[in-house]
Amino acid sequence: MLIGEVSRRSGVSVRMLRYYDRIGLLRPSGRSDSGYRRYETEDLRRLFRVEALRSLGLSLEQVGRALDDPGFDAARMLSELIDRRVRRIAAERELLTRLREIESSGPHSWQEALSAVDLLSGLRSGRSDERQAAALRSGITAAAPDPLIGIYLSEPEEAVAGSLRWSIARAGEAAVPTLAAHLSDPVTAVRRRAVHALGEIDGPAAADALAGALADADPSTAGLAAILLVSRDISSPGIPLSVVCAPLVRLVVAGQSDVEAAEALGSLASHSARAAGRITQELVEQLAVPDSAGRSRIVQALGEIPGDGATAVLLELADDPDEEVSRVARYLSAGRLRGDLGGAPQGRR
Template identity: 45%
Template sequence: MLIGEVARRSGVSTRMLRHYDSLGLVRPTGRTVGGYREYSADDIRRIFHVEGLRSLGLSLRQIGRALEDPAFTPSALVGDLIRRTEDRLKREQELLDRLRTIDASAPFGWEGALRVVELLHGLNSPHAARRQQAVLSPVEDVPVPAELLAKAVLTESDPNVAGALRWALARAGGDGVTSVASGVRSENADIRRRAVLAIAAMPGDEATGVLVEALRDPDRTVRGHAALAAGKRGETAAVPALVAMVVEGTNDVEAAEVLGALALDPECAERIMGALDGELAAHTEDSAVRIRLTQALAEMPLPGARDVLRQLAHDDDRAVALIASALASVLDER
């Protein structure tokens, strides 16, 4: 079969077929009397082998080695191609994410776009100090897309950089809460924790609603962050989690202070006192828990709390009795 017919049937151009011949990849078996290339059935089969390997991303040099090497194993080649393709796709996805982020800043002109590019480079730095500097070096009147900050805050492990990102996200406004709220539903507890801490720094009813949702989180740390933030916003739904923090000894002092602030509402005060009394009754043998509950009672702006402290001043646990007596005296003086 002559070269023109081979090109028509195979879809490989005559120019490429001549290139294959010059490289020694596919040399026609014969020549006509006039000197034209004449391909046999085996030659055409080899052309399709070459094209198949090209479609997998191999260079012509790699294809030549693969076809000539008797020890060539397709499985090793395919495995290497998979790894290289995955790396390329990852790089291209990162590029696509950067382009989309920059596109989101297009209404603010090139200055805004370049600021986003600068921030992207900074946030991708392996050095925490460089990432923090990138966040804390804003350009006046050039807003940064909340989506970019939200993505960064959900993946940042350094506490200082994370704090800077939360600050910047709270200032960014816009869809900050929406952008980071997806992290509250992540399967990764660390991501949920970062999301709750970020939302805790944002004002508004939407942020409060997400914090209340996080009170049901299965992770104790996530629940604790959500309870403290929601309680400071006056959300009484945080009371059970805050009382549990006192019992467990997790940020118990801060949790007691938030409970004291919530107790300024008479209806909530009754609920809090009932919960604290119930925990005292349930932990008659645990001195550490009873001490923390006693200290929490001192934060309650209620006459009833002082009455309970006076009763605890006669507790069988001497440490509890001494602390309750001292706290009751301080409250009486106030």
């Protein structure tokens, strides 16, 4: 079979076939009556192998070695090809993500698109100071906060994340749907970041999303949602007191953000005598915990609760056999009886 016919049947150009011949990768082994080189059956079989190996990503040099070198390490070459392809796919995915981020920022001109590219490049810098600067100068969030939210949720530096959170808050409730969607993320740190950002956004949609996070499986995430909700003064609309109270009590017992949790309980209790009584009961029920530090924290939280009920419990705990518990209870109850600590006693000064 002459070169033109081989080209037509194989789809390999005449130019490429001649190049294969020149470098010794595929040389026709026959001759026609007129002296032209002719491809025999074995040559065609080799051509198909060459093209098959090239389709896997091998260079022409590697193809030649694979076909002619008995010691060629096929397993190692396949491993290298897989690694190379994985890196290429990752790069393509990163490019696609960037393009979608730029698109979602809503540029109306190439100048705006270039500004978005500059901002997103800064936010993805390997240097935290450059990411911080980019976060502080963010100008795309008010209209389209989604790109910034994705970067914020994966930012390793807390200081940079704080600046990103500030930028996201500027978007207002436009950022709530995306943040709320991440409240079901399997990664606890991502859910906690989303809760924190929601806490800095005003409006009922953000409050509703935070209320949903009260049931988070992670106690610190649920507790953070409760603290942020209480800071909004959620005394009325449809969130049962027990639902907000429970994660705060768990934080106190566990010693995680217990000061903030106790203060939030005190704020909730200040709404009514009924609320104060209910929260006092919730805390008293936790005094059965075995560790002294946990019981001491519960006593300190009781010091935040206004009303005679909490005072009576503190007076009783002043005689507790645990020395640390009794010491804290005596101090708090004495202050309440003197009136030094006011109507909503503060257990910490």
